[in-house]
Amino acid sequence: MISKIMPNKQFKNFPLIGAVFAQVISLVIIKLFIEGFSLKLTSISYAIIQGFTAALISQGVFKLPKWFLTISLLFPFLFLLAFKFIHFSNSIYGVLFLFFSLTFSHTLKERVPLYLTNQKTYEALKKILAQNNASTFLDLGSGLGGVVRSLSSLKVKSIGVESAPLLWGLSTLLSMITLRGKILRQNIWNTNLGEYDVVYAFLSPAIMTKLYIKVKKEMKKGSLFVSNSFEVDGVTADEIWQLDDKRQTELFIYKV
Numbered sequence: 001m002i003s004k005i006m007p008n009k010q011f012k013n014f015p016l017i018g019a020v021f022a023q024v025i026s027l028v029i030i031k032l033f034i035e036g037f038s039l040k041l042t043s044i045s046y047a048i049i050q051g052f053t054a055a056l057i058s059q060g061v062f063k064l065p066k067w068f069l070t071i072s073l074l075f076p077f078l079f080l081l082a083f084k085f086i087h088f089s090n091s092i093y094g095v096l097f098l099f100f101s102l103t104f105s106h107t108l109k110e111r112v113p114l115y116l117t118n119q120k121t122y123e124a125l126k127k128i129l130a131q132n133n134a135s136t137f138l139d140l141g142s143g144l145g146g147v148v149r150s151l152s153s154l155k156v157k158s159i160g161v162e163s164a165p166l167l168w169g170l171s172t173l174l175s176m177i178t179l180r181g182k183i184l185r186q187n188i189w190n191t192n193l194g195e196y197d198v199v200y201a202f203l204s205p206a207i208m209t210k211l212y213i214k215v216k217k218e219m220k221k222g223s224l225f226v227s228n229s230f231e232v233d234g235v236t237a238d239e240i241w242q243l244d245d246k247r248q249t250e251l252f253i254y255k256v
């Protein structure tokens with residue numbers, strides 16, 4: 001019944017919103033029960049019931065990814081703990097809200113979290129660029145700009161595009177201080193890929209198919225698209241580099 005009224009398709013694209021809805025619906029159901037049966041619950045038993053109901057809704061009704069099960073179960077406890085034991089000043093809420101919205105704007109919208117490329121991957125990317133005589137490099141969604149700065153050299157013009165304001169600001173500052181690379185405050189989807197020899201992405205499986213269509217349409221012949229960790233569904237990579245770092249990074253290389 002709920003799944004008929006609720007926009008399940010939207011929750012597929014924005015699972016965090018689905019998780020919040022699951023908590024709200026669970027809250028309403030439990031409140032009705034408490035009032036209807038005049039129940040008296042301790043805050044801890046309330047948190048348990050709230051977590052279980054929200055987890056059931058998130059999986060059974062909204063069909064959110066499995067990891068939302070844990071989040072839904074734990075959220076009421078963490079909420080309870082935070083309010084019981086930590087006394088926040090009022091302004092901290094505003095600061096936190098601002099920080100999260102300026103940093104993680106894409107986590108909700110495009111399911112692209114912020115995780116960063118490591119040193120070993122920088123070195124592998126440098127090799128890929130050298131082997132292919134590349135002189136222009138683009139990092140799609142450049143985060144703190146580490147890849148862009150690391151690959152910038154006299155031979156390589158290294159550019160990043162980043163639209164989360166705080167990340168863009170910080171990485172631009174770092175580029176200015178180190179005189180390495182350049183970060184454009186730009187959305188991936190409005191970026192023309194045509195002028196780069198190597199385009200790098202460390203994004204999310206959720207957008208790989210859409211991104212690859214853009215790559216095929218815009219990138220010049222002979223250039224390379226390198227994806228950290230996420231393959232393009234149904235397309236065999238021309239090369240896969242398995243790195244010996246802790247997370248066993250795989251670089252999927254597609255020749256255009």
Ligand SMILES: C[S@@+](CC[C@H](N)C(=O)[O-])C[C@H]1O[C@@H](n2cnc3c(N)ncnc32)[C@H](O)[C@@H]1O
Pocket residue numbers: 103105106110112113114115116117139140141142143144145146147161162163164167186187188189201202203
């Ligand atoms: C997983 S992080 C990778 C950061 C960096 N490339 C690295 O490897 O260290 C993905 C980044 O892409 C950014 N991003 C996601 N979607 C974007 C979009 N549509 N336009 C611009 N940036 C985007 C996010 O803000 C985040 O900083």
